[in-house]
Amino acid sequence: MFNxxxxxxxxxxxxxxxxxxxxxxxxxxxxxNSPFAAxxxxxxxVILLFSLMGSFIVSLVLSIVSVASLAYVFTPPSLSxxxxxxxxxxxxxxxxxxxxxxxxxxxxxxxxxEVARExxxxxxxSAADLHNREKLWxxxxxxxxxxYFMVDEAGTVLNVNTFGATQLGYTPxxxxxxxxxxxxxxxxxxxxxxxxxxxxxxxxxxxTWDIQKVRKDGSVLWVRENAKAMLWADDKPIVLIACEDxxxxxxxxxxxxxxxxxLAQAQELSHTGSFGWNAADEVFWSKENFRIFEYDPxxxxxxxxxxxxxxxxxxxSVQETLDRAARGEDFEHEYRLLMPDGSIKHIHARARxxxxxxxxxxxxxxxxxxxxxxxxxxxxxxxxxxLADAQQLSRTGTWSWDCHRRCFAYRSAEVSRLFGFDPExxxxxxxxxxxxxxxxxxxxxxxxxxxxxxxxxxxEYDFRxxxxxxxxxxxxxxxxxxxxxxxxxxxxxxTHMDVTEQHAAREKLENTLAALRESEQRFRDYAETASDxxxxxxxxxxxxxxxxxxxxxxxxxGAIGRPRWEIACDFEEEPEKWRQHQATVNAHLPxxxxxxxxxxxxxxxxxxxxxxxxxFDENGSFRGYRGVxxxxxxKIRADQAEQELxxxxxxxxxxTRVTTLGELxxxxxxxxxxxxxxxxxxxxxxxxxxxxxxxxxxxxxxxxEWIIEDAVRASEVIRRVRTLAKKGDIEMVPLDVNEVVNExxxxxxxxxxxHQVTLRTGLALALPTVLGDRxxxxxxxxxxxxxxxxxxxxxxxxxxxxxxxxxxDSKGRVQLSVTDCGVGIAEDDRIRILDPFFxxxxxxxxxxxxxxxxxxxxxxxxxxxxxxxxPGATFQFALPVVS
Numbered sequence: 053m054f055n056x057x058x059x060x061x062x063x064x065x066x067x068x069x070x071x072x073x074x075x076x077x078x079x080x081x082x083x084x085n086s087p088f089a090a091x092x093x094x095x096x097x098v099i100l101l102f103s104l105m106g107s108f109i110v111s112l113v114l115s116i117v118s119v120a121s122l123a124y125v126f127t128p129p130s131l132s133x134x135x136x137x138x139x140x141x142x143x144x145x146x147x148x149x150x151x152x153x154x155x156x157x158x159x160x161x162x163x164x165x166e167v168a169r170e171x172x173x174x175x176x177x178s179a180a181d182l183h184n185r186e187k188l189w190x191x192x193x194x195x196x197x198x199x200y201f202m203v204d205e206a207g208t209v210l211n212v213n214t215f216g217a218t219q220l221g222y223t224p225x226x227x228x229x230x231x232x233x234x235x236x237x238x239x240x241x242x243x244x245x246x247x248x249x250x251x252x253x254x255x256x257x258x259x260t261w262d263i264q265k266v267r268k269d270g271s272v273l274w275v276r277e278n279a280k281a282m283l284w285a286d287d288k289p290i291v292l293i294a295c296e297d298x299x300x301x302x303x304x305x306x307x308x309x310x311x312x313x314x315l316a317q318a319q320e321l322s323h324t325g326s327f328g329w330n331a332a333d334e335v336f337w338s339k340e341n342f343r344i345f346e347y348d349p350x351x352x353x354x355x356x357x358x359x360x361x362x363x364x365x366x367x368x369s370v371q372e373t374l375d376r377a378a379r380g381e382d383f384e385h386e387y388r389l390l391m392p393d394g395s396i397k398h399i400h401a402r403a404r405x406x407x408x409x410x411x412x413x414x415x416x417x418x419x420x421x422x423x424x425x426x427x428x429x430x431x432x433x434x435x436x437x438x439l440a441d442a443q444q445l446s447r448t449g450t451w452s453w454d455c456h457r458r459c460f461a462y463r464s465a466e467v468s469r470l471f472g473f474d475p476e477x478x479x480x481x482x483x484x485x486x487x488x489x490x491x492x493x494x495x496x497x498x499x500x501x502x503x504x505x506x507x508x509x510x511x512e513y514d515f516r517x518x519x520x521x522x523x524x525x526x527x528x529x530x531x532x533x534x535x536x537x538x539x540x541x542x543x544x545x546x547t548h549m550d551v552t553e554q555h556a557a558r559e560k561l562e563n564t565l566a567a568l569r570e571s572e573q574r575f576r577d578y579a580e581t582a583s584d585x586x587x588x589x590x591x592x593x594x595x596x597x598x599x600x601x602x603x604x605x606x607x608x609x610g611a612i613g614r615p616r617w618e619i620a621c622d623f624e625e626e627p628e629k630w631r632q633h634q635a636t637v638n639a640h641l642p643x644x645x646x647x648x649x650x651x652x653x654x655x656x657x658x659x660x661x662x663x664x665x666x667x668f669d670e671n672g673s674f675r676g677y678r679g680v681x682x683x684x685x686x687k688i689r690a691d692q693a694e695q696e697l698x699x700x701x702x703x704x705x706x707x708t709r710v711t712t713l714g715e716l717x718x719x720x721x722x723x724x725x726x727x728x729x730x731x732x733x734x735x736x737x738x739x740x741x742x743x744x745x746x747x748x749x750x751x752x753x754x755x756x757e758w759i760i761e762d763a764v765r766a767s768e769v770i771r772r773v774r775t776l777a778k779k780g781d782i783e784m785v786p787l788d789v790n791e792v793v794n795e796x797x798x799x800x801x802x803x804x805x806x807h808q809v810t811l812r813t814g815l816a817l818a819l820p821t822v823l824g825d826r827x828x829x830x831x832x833x834x835x836x837x838x839x840x841x842x843x844x845x846x847x848x849x850x851x852x853x854x855x856x857x858x859x860x861d862s863k864g865r866v867q868l869s870v871t872d873c874g875v876g877i878a879e880d881d882r883i884r885i886l887d888p889f890f891x892x893x894x895x896x897x898x899x900x901x902x903x904x905x906x907x908x909x910x911x912x913x914x915x916x917x918x919x920x921x922x923p924g925a926t927f928q929f930a931l932p933v934v935s
Contacts, residue, residue: 199295221268323421447550843874869928
């Protein structure tokens with residue numbers, strides 16, 4: 053308020069003095085008759101000078117007064133306050149504008165000067181205050197009981213307080229200018245770099261971390277560092293770090309963590325979880341408690357969680373226990389848990405109630421998983437039951453004799469039963485001794501006395517028990533001495549075993565041994581007369597035993613001591629077989645069905661098939677081989693004969709095909725002559741087209757194409773004939789049966805025409821392929837077709853028709869049938885028609901159908917005759933498809 057009055061007083065003074073000055077200028081201008089523009093300029097100078105002293109408002113009022121004076125004093129009286137001269141009007145406008153603008157600018161300059169003056173005063177005050185604060189900060193930095201570090205962005209220490217350097221065992225000069233990483237362990241330096249980097253990334257943001265520092269003497273202390281990056285001179289960032297010594301706190305935390313870890317491990321090892329429960333129904337569980345109940349540790353446990361896991365049969369008792377606990381009663385009980393996987397856990401829970409300062413009841417307790425103990429208890433009970441049953445079944449009783457008290461310290465129920473007493477009734481020592489045979493009692497007492505005196509080793513003895521009914525039981529006793537702390541025998545522990553049956557069996561054993569020797573000799577006699585015999589070799593694979601070798605034509609004495617490959621005479625013929633056999637026996641592996649050839653005493657070849665397995669001693673050392681061998685000479689010779697028979701059959705089949713080709717000579721000639729005649733005709737036509745005055749090249753080309761087609765036809769006929777006539781090995785390849793049928797038909801077409809036989813085919817589409825030899829299957833089809841043609845030669849009362857059909861049978865095989873309408877097959881001949889050398893033809897050999905059957909069976913099929921309605925016969929065969 054005072055400042056406002058002062059400013060108002062200053063403005064009033066300025067206005068008065070300015071008005072007087074303007075009046076003086078006006079009078080002077082009138083006196084000297086100054087021009088209008090000069091007077092306006094003089095007014096402007098006065099106004100600008102006064103604007104340097106006062107406010108803008110006063111200067112503006114003086115400007116308005118000056119304009120009024122110009123308009124009134126320096127214009128004609130008749131034109132009061134009017135300016136008609138345009139030049140004067142421009143002067144007035146320019147004066148007014150210049151006075152307002154100049155006054156405003158001067159006022160602004162004055163204001164800025166005053167602000168600058170005030171700012172300079174404040175800066176002088178701030179500099180002094182900053183100096184005082186710097187002194188205070190330095191005092192705090194130096195004498196504050198905390199470690200302060202100032203580091204640059206490279207980690208170099210710019211400053212450190214004396215307390216901080218002293219805490220680390222250094223002087224400030226030893227740390228300034230070196231890397232701050234010097235006071236950190238080697239393993240933590242990368243962490244320090246990252247922490248300083250994070251501070252520099254976010255200028256002004258505080259960061260806190262706990263870390264270890266290393267003193268000059270090598271000792272370690274824990275500090276909590278609070279760091280913040282800020283911009284220093286030249287906008288370079290620095291990091292200010294304040295360190296609090298938390299070594300004792302860390303030691304306490306580590307001790308607490310170690311204690312908690314030990315408690316957790318102890319709970320885990322003992323399967324015991326702790327819990328707390330207060331009146332507000334807040335439940336606190338340890339980690340082991342969550343593991344026992346198999347709940348997620350993140351859930352908040354409640355009494356309901358216990359009930360949810362409780363076995364249905366135990367929920368009532370658990371609820372009753374919870375109700376008692378709600379009344380403040382301590383509790384201890386056992387119950388079962390039914391886990392989600394169906395398993396059962398046994399829990400023993402115990403808790404004690406305490407009252408808090410507010411009078412509320414809290415429970416602190418423990419829950420122990422006693423499942424293993426329960427299982428052990430059950431196993432122990434089961435084991436005791438098993439032991440009792442085993443003793444009863446084996447008739448073995450256990451006992452313990454107290455040497456000082458001279459009585460039984462323990463006697464199992466089976467001991468009483470062995471002596472003929474009821475296990476439930478008490479039995480005195482005299483009663484037991486009365487049951488021992490009188491001849492054996494002194495021996496028993498003497499053995500027991502010696503065992504007490506010797507104090508070491510087991511002692512055994514046999515005695516007899518006489519039952520009241522006159523039965524005698526033989527008992528075998530085994531016992532040993534138990535020594536006390538003074539080295540004297542305090543107890544005898546032993547067993548009584550009823551060996552009556554063994555005693556009786558012993559007498560039978562001698563008779564059995566004699567029978568066994570006789571049986572062994574009988575077995576040896578059998579082995580020597582059997583077709584198979586036993587052999588044995590040593591570790592060097594040389595024969596040490598060879599039963600029955602002489603019967604095979606080998607000299608037994610000549611085979612013993614020799615390895616098998618020296619006995620064999622095919623070692624050089626089949627070196628790979630013997631190399632593999634030697635590798636097998638050197639690796640001590642079993643082998644089966646090794647076949648080799650040897651020479652008998654008469655010089656003839658004999659064949660053996662042998663199998664063997666290694667045997668080892670009780671230490672696992674290789675001792676040799678044992679095995680069995682068989683003379684398979686007859687089988688090998690039978691196989692060789694069979695191979696010769698198969699070769700003969702193949703030769704016979706080839707002869708049959710050649711014979712069939714001879715019978716088809718006319719058909720084959722016709723099939724070849726047809727395309728040859730066409731070739732000649734087309735060749736003549738081609739020459740005619742070319743020899744024209746204007747050769748007809750397109751027609752000649754067509755003739756040439758027809759010549760090529762006919763040549764291919766002739767070549768195909770010749771190829772089929774050569775294939776049938778060729779003698780070669782069987783080639784089993786995937787075949788389309790329909791293609792084989794069509795190729796065979798092409799060779800017998802002329803025969804069908806000559807004998808006036810109509811051929812009808814019913815070939816199923818998309819049949820699967822079969823595995824077979826094309827030539828042999830064609831031979832079967834041609835043979836069946838030719839037989840059908842011959843069967844219809846004498847038919848005159850009906851059409852001669854031959855039908856070839858292919859299809860799938862009920863077993864998924866490809867089936868082919870050839871049906872004729874000839875004279876058929878007599879019932880008596882049906883059974884023998886496929887046998888070798890059986891024929892119904894006057895000129896036949898009886899081998900055609902037999903060869904066909906052999907070919908079909910070699911292909912995994914079967915040739916058969918199908919009964920049909922009406923005249924004629926049907927032959928069919930089925931072949932397995934390619935899997």
